Amino acid sequence: MAAERTTARRHDHHHCVQQALVSAEGLCADNGRRLTALRRRVLREVWRGHDAVKAYDILERLGDAERAAKPPTVYRALQFLQEQGLVHRLESLNAFVGCAEPHRSHQGQFLICRQCGAVHEIHVPQIATAVNRLAQQEGFKVERQMVEVLGTCQRCR
Amino acid sequence: MAAERTTARRHDHHHCVQQALVSAEGLCADNGRRLTALRRRVLREVWRGHDAVKAYDILERLGDAERAAKPPTVYRALQFLQEQGLVHRLESLNAFVGCAEPHRSHQGQFLICRQCGAVHEIHVPQIATAVNRLAQQEGFKVERQMVEVLGTCQRCR
DNA sequence: CGCCAATGGTTATATTGTAACATTTAGATT
DNA sequence: AATCTAAATGTTACAATATAACCATTGGCG
Numbered sequence A, B: 001m002a003a004e005r006t007t008a009r010r011h012d013h014h015h016c017v018q019q020a021l022v023s024a025e026g027l028c029a030d031n032g033r034r035l036t037a038l039r040r041r042v043l044r045e046v047w048r049g050h051d052a053v054k055a056y057d058i059l060e061r062l063g064d065a066e067r068a069a070k071p072p073t074v075y076r077a078l079q080f081l082q083e084q085g086l087v088h089r090l091e092s093l094n095a096f097v098g099c100a101e102p103h104r105s106h107q108g109q110f111l112i113c114r115q116c117g118a119v120h121e122i123h124v125p126q127i128a129t130a131v132n133r134l135a136q137q138e139g140f141k142v143e144r145q146m147v148e149v150l151g152t153c154q155r156c157r
Numbered sequence C: 001c002g003c004c005a006a007t008g009g010t011t012a013t014a015t016t017g018t019a020a021c022a023t024t025t026a027g028a029t030t
Numbered sequence D: 001a002a003t004c005t006a007a008a009t010g011t012t013a014c015a016a017t018a019t020a021a022c023c024a025t026t027g028g029c030g
Helices: A013-031 A037-046 A055-062 A071-083 A125-138 B013-031 B037-046 B055-062 B071-083 B125-138
Strands: A087-090 A095-098 A109-113 A119-122 A141-152 B087-090 B095-098 B109-113 B119-122 B141-152
Touching (some): A037 A071, A037 A095, A119 B125, A125 A141, A125 B109, A125 B125, A125 B141, B037 B071, B087 B109
Parallel strands (some): B109 B141
Antiparallel strands (some): A087 A095, A109 A119, A141 B141, B087 B095, B109 B119
């Protein structure tokens, strides 16, 4: 159930999901890309809670009893969603999480709880700034920044 | 050959490797851990250059013609080396890189060139500071920070 | 309608990583 | 030195993650 996966404090998770879907519709429309049924379906699964979701978990939930979904189906949808900024990939977990603010440009900074799996996207501009400054010194052209902080969230302590 | 893998500008890479091995010996001695032949061998392979090395690449180079090495052999050695702080795992690449300063405590911050694969470990205390401050606000206990910056290095531009 | 580019299905396989148990080895102890 | 033991390594088997390549379908367009 969604209840056991939603994290942090209690909240109306249905609202989160709706928000994400509406956001996604808008964003895809703006970009002239199609948010197909499959992609919406996958996005929904990613938004099952606020923790990271594995590709193969989505896969399982996608298939009917008779015919199971195949990996490329999910990976393609996930790639699309990533390109649109609708989901982030958490490299340290090999998993995915929905982006709550796909409009805002950001780099992907996360607090990840080892205990409960909650993923909290953060926005610390100082990090990006410091990275960019150093990169500039080094003559390095930044394309993507990933910041993943593993630890224990407030609730789990 | 090592030459084609060493990155950034020309340098005496043999010196890097020696440095790393000496460092490793000292560190293990201090910690009362054994730097066995196998572990040294793996560390050497990780230090083949300054780019990230994949576990299965090490694996191939480990085995004799007759009997190939098996995955757990490499993964165990890598885990040991990570625990000692002698190598870092690059989550975004599923690969490993030697740590040039295993004594200094740090969080693992890297500039990774997509072109040539060069991995440049950086030390930007402002990042750790900013992360820690935010984590504190959130009541989040930090255990590990990962910062991986993908882009293009000076040479490749 | 008929075309075509985008999307999704399917098969097969590559890559990455681990569990579980057996064997060997290095160092401590007698 | 012989013996013991914990650490290290070997081995088998498999789990988990991901992609290549090719085919079928579909949705929008002239």
